[in-house]
Each structure stands twice: as structure tokens, then as C-alpha cells.
Amino acid sequence: MTEGKISDFTASVMAALSNYALYSGKHPIVDEFSERAFSLVKDLYAGDTISLALIGDSLVFNDRPVSEKGMHIDNFIMRLRRKGVEKIEIRKGVTLEEFKRFIAGMITRDTSFASTHISVGIVEVTTxxxxxxxxxxxxxxxxxxxxxxxxxxxxxxxxxxxxxxxxxxxxxxxxxxxxxxxxxxxxxxxxxxxxxxxxxxxxxxxxxxxxxxxxxxxxxxxxxxxxxxxxxxxxxxxxxxxxxxxxxxxxxxxxxxxxxxxxxxxxxxxxxxxxxxxxxxxxxxxxxxxxxxxxxxxxxxxxxxxxxxxxxxxxxxxxxxxxxxxxxxxxxxxxxxxxxxxxxxxxxxxxxxxxxxxxxxxxx
Ligand SMILES: [Fe+2]
Ligand SMILES: [Fe+2]
Missing domain, CATH: 1.10.3210.10 (Hypothetical protein af1432)
Incomplete structure (x- = not known):
């Protein structure tokens, strides 16, 4: 797994999220970027899972801090914070439908984004x-x-x-x-x-x-x-x-x-x-x-x-x-x-x- 692939993945996820927020989940460009991010998932497994965690100010991908900096990485971290997401785990067998539900959950206020192959750890958000x-x-x-x-x-x-x-x-x-x-x-x-x-x-x-x-x-x-x-x-x-x-x-x-x-x-x-x-x-x-x-x-x-x-x-x-x-x-x-x-x-x-x-x- 290379930093380049992680970077491609976060950039595609961020593009899907940004367009979802700007237009709506039904906009074809949201599907396009969601599908692109999903196609990169298979290259990112460490064993049977992909783990993404927010620790302090760093994004940790499969237990290794991502050293690359960039607007999409910063925005991704900001988005995780905003949702109170501490950890995401994607397991082998994940489907495109599950992945799209996860994208929607990251944007809309009350969708449950967890599914059989994706779990999301949440901390309490703004009261x-x-x-x-x-x-x-x-x-x-x-x-x-x-x-x-x-x-x-x-x-x-x-x-x-x-x-x-x-x-x-x-x-x-x-x-x-x-x-x-x-x-x-x-x-x-x-x-x-x-x-x-x-x-x-x-x-x-x-x-x-x-x-x-x-x-x-x-x-x-x-x-x-x-x-x-x-x-x-x-x-x-x-x-x-x-x-x-x-x-x-x-x-x-x-x-x-x-x-x-x-x-x-x-x-x-x-x-x-x-x-x-x-x-x-x-x-x-x-x-x-x-x-x-x-x-x-x-x-x-x-x-x-x-x-x-x-x-x-x-x-x-x-x-x-x-x-x-x-x-x-x-x-x-x-x-x-x-x-x-x-x-x-x-x-x-x-x-x-x-x-x-x-x-x-x-x-x-
Ligand atoms: Fe003015
Ligand atoms: Fe003014």
C-alpha cells in the first residue's frame, strides 16, 4: 500500500462528499466519485480490513500515520471531526451499496452509516x-x-x-x-x-x-x-x-x-x-x-x-x-x-x- 493510493482514495471520498454537500446525493458526480473511491478499496487492505482513525491531528491508515499533507487530507480530517468519527473499519466483502451508504452517512445529519462490512466509531458531537x-x-x-x-x-x-x-x-x-x-x-x-x-x-x-x-x-x-x-x-x-x-x-x-x-x-x-x-x-x-x-x-x-x-x-x-x-x-x-x-x-x-x-x- 502506498501513500499515493491513500491520497487518491481520500481525494475521491472528499470529492464525493463535497459534491454531495453542494448538490445532493442524487447528483451523478457523487456516484462517479463514490465509485472511483470504491474501486481503490481493494488495493488498500491490510489483511482483511482497512482501518482509518483520527488520532490527535493525524490521520492513521492501517495503523500508520499518513505523512502526506494536502487540502483533501486536511478537509477529510475536518469532516471526520465534524461528524465526531474516530475510527472507520472497512472489511473485505464490502459492496458498492454499503460504501455509498457510508458516504451519505458522512454528509447527512442522521443516517446510520454502519453496515455489515463497514463500522464507524463515533464520539459525542456538539451538544x-x-x-x-x-x-x-x-x-x-x-x-x-x-x-x-x-x-x-x-x-x-x-x-x-x-x-x-x-x-x-x-x-x-x-x-x-x-x-x-x-x-x-x-x-x-x-x-x-x-x-x-x-x-x-x-x-x-x-x-x-x-x-x-x-x-x-x-x-x-x-x-x-x-x-x-x-x-x-x-x-x-x-x-x-x-x-x-x-x-x-x-x-x-x-x-x-x-x-x-x-x-x-x-x-x-x-x-x-x-x-x-x-x-x-x-x-x-x-x-x-x-x-x-x-x-x-x-x-x-x-x-x-x-x-x-x-x-x-x-x-x-x-x-x-x-x-x-x-x-x-x-x-x-x-x-x-x-x-x-x-x-x-x-x-x-x-x-x-x-x-x-x-x-x-x-x-x-
Ligand atoms: Fe463595503
Ligand atoms: Fe461589507
Whole structure:
């Protein structure tokens, strides 16, 4: 048995799972990848069984740790964790039907995936109590961000960057506890809290992408801050424009389009703000093909990858959040839309990465 075959197997299983999560179990591409993974099973036996276990941060295949690294291995580990799966054993005689049932069990919430030739060892997964504390942590952080943003709006005090950094650390800890980003995103309960909830949710979705790219811990906190502060410039746009529930007229729209510039200028006036936060505040509406705003056609600038991650997070958050004038879109539909706009509004590599990570951790 070689690492290459294990890698092929996990890549095919992950492709089946990702497509199952994105479309449905009935999609032919799910069958195609399930069948491909099943065809590799015969080469992976050690004696009469294949054993797959999650020990600490490592995947152990037939009692040997898999040393290869890669997105599909990481995503596979994430998926096992999400389901609380500690060990899988596949025995000789396994049928394609049993294997497909196992794939479905890894995605759907309550299917029993064990069969005559496949057994799955499960540990307790997230409890209701845990969910409550995720909610409590979010509420506390929404309050903290509100406090900081309100002070900026009233020109009362300088931005408390330490408090925002503590929020980013707290959001990173939430993501580690439950990688299912949909569980962590906060709904908007009151109209006037939307700016703070939006900032928190965009920070979570940006951190989620950075985590999946294995960005180093030092940089990840700056990236989280970039997500949290991307719209800070809106605090300098007249409130009646920000709060308007109907379509903006040309003059109002011109004022709104200035928020990236206001944000970047404000952040650059402060001594201890990471440069990435300034860059993302300025660039998050520029778009991948540079057709957005501010107009940057005179410089040679293209959008920074962190601004591109923030742009994807921003779009996902706006589409997903229910507002008085718009219903929320279903996450699969938003991912499809991101794919359609890739190459124009969004960087295709970042969209692919987001979609794969999203599908790997989010059960439908
Ligand atoms: Fe914005
Ligand atoms: Fe935004």
C-alpha cells in the first residue's frame, strides 16, 4: 500500500462528499466519485480490513500515520471531526451499496452509516449547551464591536484595536471548536445591530478561509482584523444613507461608494493597525477584474488576496443574511453564484478554495 493510493482514495471520498454537500446525493458526480473511491478499496487492505482513525491531528491508515499533507487530507480530517468519527473499519466483502451508504452517512445529519462490512466509531458531537455558549460568545463580541464602532461614529475616541484583536481571537477559538461556519454565523435580530453583526460575520468567514489555507497564526489575526474592519469607512457616511431601506439615488450612491476611501484614510491615521486591514478596507469592492470601486484604472494596482477573501466573505454574508427588504439565500445557491462570478467579481482560486472548504465542513 502506498501513500499515493491513500491520497487518491481520500481525494475521491472528499470529492464525493463535497459534491454531495453542494448538490445532493442524487447528483451523478457523487456516484462517479463514490465509485472511483470504491474501486481503490481493494488495493488498500491490510489483511482483511482497512482501518482509518483520527488520532490527535493525524490521520492513521492501517495503523500508520499518513505523512502526506494536502487540502483533501486536511478537509477529510475536518469532516471526520465534524461528524465526531474516530475510527472507520472497512472489511473485505464490502459492496458498492454499503460504501455509498457510508458516504451519505458522512454528509447527512442522521443516517446510520454502519453496515455489515463497514463500522464507524463515533464520539459525542456538539451538544445544545455548547451551541448556547457559541451564542453567548457571539453576543458578547457583538456588544464589544458595537462599543468600539459607536465611539468612532461619535468621534469620541480612537479605535480600541486591542479590544478588536480580542474579538478576533475569540472568533478564531469558536471556529476551532466548531468548524461548521454556518453554526457560528450570527443572525441579525435588530435592524440597528446589522453593522456590528455584519463585521463579525465577515471576520468569521474571512478567518474560515484563512484557516483552510493554513495561514500562520501571526498573520491570521491580522486577516481577521481586516475582515472585522472592512466597512469601518461606513461610519463616516451619513447615517440616513446607510440606514435607507429603499434604493439609493445617484448622489447617495456616490456617498456610499466613498466608504472604502474613508475607511483606508481613517485606519492609516492610526499608529497600530495592521497594513492588511487598511488594504482590505480600501480594496474590498475593487473586484478581481478591477471593474469595481474605487476606480483604480490609473494605477497598476490589482486586488490583494486578503481583499479578495474579504470580498467573498462580504458577498456570502450579505446574501445569507435576512434583511427587511431581502430574503436570505440558501448557502448552496450563494456558492453557485460565487462560481458564476469567478473571474469577474471574484478570484476563481479563492472561490474554489472557499467552496471546497465550505462543502467539507457543512452538512446539508
Ligand atoms: Fe463595503
Ligand atoms: Fe461589507
Amino acid at each position: 445544545t449547551e455548547d451551541k448556547y455558549s457559541i451564542k453567548a460568545v457571539l453576543e458578547e463580541n457583538i456588544e464589544k464591536v458595537k462599543e468600539v464602532f459607536d465611539k468612532i461614529s461619535s468621534r469620541d475616541a480612537k479605535l480600541d484595536v486591542r479590544s478588536l484583536e480580542a474579538t478576533v481571537t475569540s472568533l478564531m477559538a469558536l471556529l476551532k471548536r466548531d468548524p461548521n461556519v454556518l453554526t457560528i454565523l450570527s443572525p441579525v435580530r435588530k435592524h440597528d445591530e446589522y453593522p456590528y453583526v455584519h463585521a463579525i460575520n465577515v471576520a468569521i468567514l474571512t478567518l474560515f478561509q484563512a484557516e483552510a489555507m493554513s495561514v500562520s497564526d501571526g498573520l491570521i489575526s491580522d486577516i481577521g482584523l481586516a475582515g472585522l474592519l472592512h466597512d469601518v469607512g461606513k461610519l463616516f457616511v451619513p447615517k440616513e444613507v446607510i440606514d435607507k431601506q429603499t434604493e439609493l439615488d445617484q448622489h447617495e450612491w456616490n456617498l456610499m461608494r466613498l466608504h472604502p476611501l474613508h475607511g483606508a484614510m481613517y485606519l492609516s491615521s492610526l499608529p497600530d493597525i495592521p497594513k492588511l486591514a487598511m488594504i482590505a478596507a480600501y480594496e474590498h469592492h475593487i473586484k478581481f477584474d478591477r471593474s469595481g470601486y474605487p476606480d483604480i484604472h490609473r494605477d497598476n494596482r490589482s486586488q490583494h488576496p486578503v481583499s479578495q477573501m474579504v470580498a467573498v466573505a462580504d458577498f456570502f454574508e450579505v446574501m445569507r443574511t435576512e434583511r427587511p427588504y431581502r430574503r436570505s439565500a440558501e448557502s448552496g445557491a450563494i456558492v453557485n453564484f460565487l462560481h458564476q462570478r469567478a473571474g469577474e467579481d471574484f478570484n476563481p482560486v479563492i472561490v474554489d478554495q472557499f467552496a471546497a472548504s465550505f462543502a467539507a465542513v457543512n452538512a446539508i
